[in-house]
Amino acid sequence: MNTILAIVPALNEVDNIGSVVQNLKSTAPWLDVLVIDDGSTDQTAEVARAHGAKVISLPVNLGIGGAVQTGFLYAVKNHYDVALQVDGDGQHRAAEIEKLIAPILIGEADVTIGSRFLVKTSYKSPWPRRFGIYFLSKTIQSVVRKRYTDPTSGFRAYNQKALRVVSMHYSTDYPEPDSIVTLVKNRLRVIEISVEMDARLSGSSSITPFKSGYYMFKVSLAIILNSMMSRIWRE
Template sequence: MKILAIVPALNEADNIGSVVQNLRSTSPWLDVLVIDDGSTDETAEIARTHGAKVISLPVNLGIGGAVQTGFIYALKNQYDVALQVDGDGQHRGEEIKKLVDPILLGETDVTIGSRFLEKTSYKSAWPRRLGIYLLSKTIQSVVRRNFTDPTSGFRAYNQKALRIVSAHYSTDYPEPDAIVTLLKNRLHLIEVSVEMDPRLSGNSSITPFKSGYYMFKVSLAIILNSMMSRIWND
């Protein structure tokens, strides 16, 4: 089975080496692809030094465009499973088998690593936790399914799911909207409980102001997406 870890990264020179090293040491059976999203630092060079494949985008596309580039690469190169892993060190390589195994066993099309499905050591500020809860309720209102961690970027997809997300994926803050897209196209999604860490260094790009914009934009996208027709037919 061919398995690919897609790691979007923007100016993550301080973190990307540790991320790639962790993935390759804990899961030597997967390939690592770093999508350098127009970085102005040495993200691409450091990723290559640690053994990752690298695609350097000439301009910054945002998280959605970077991850979708990885989806298209995985589909064209006939990977059986593609993982989405953050470039800031929040996602542990040790947890990858929890995401991959249900797909390899044919139990689901997509797995989502959740910080909140069960009690874990992860701590988050209450405004962010509230935002995640509200997004979860928005999704539940349109798909009649509850997802405890809809913003999680720690996910795995089989080829059927890759055909969907490689064709339709929001430009920024895409994870909650993608849940609606995948369910609307009759794919099976499950959450699995995983441990996550704070980012290794640096600051999140989501400021308090951006958090409010994020909530409004993503909630609107979820509602509009639920009204659209399916992307493809069986």
């Protein structure tokens, strides 16, 4: 039987993390759930443990990339067949997990990305953010010659081969778009799967309109530079 790990990065998600872990465990009881507490100053870690998750508490805030990469390293060390990346704010539906991992389990993909935009879904996104996602999609397409409609999605699944790559090479700051280039350059099969997502359960995103513009510029530059680098992993 395949062993599957859900990696849940979380920073000060005390109001959301209990529901996230509970939904994962009730919908997919065959999952192991690992919460990466990224230097939270609230009770995120305690609530996650109380709901049955394994927890790694980082002594300082590493950012989303460092937190997720910690989970990748854990998955590789513990020989998981598949690892999922699931946000700690409740946006990612546990009911969509089987759809996300199915192509990996049957050997059709090495990485799957849950997309809100591959086909029309109920998800509503503000137009500035939608434009930023479109811009990043075009930037990635220009260097990998393949279109990804939702490159900022953090709802993903990886097989062992892909985990070996991202556990060694993963951007620390907003890594999702840049990692697509890394994975494709390493000759991994990266596909999108249409999924439904929700708005975060409570609280607000840390990405303000100003940060969105800076993020788009920074990540686009990282994508271009990454495309010029040699492959990271070899068979």
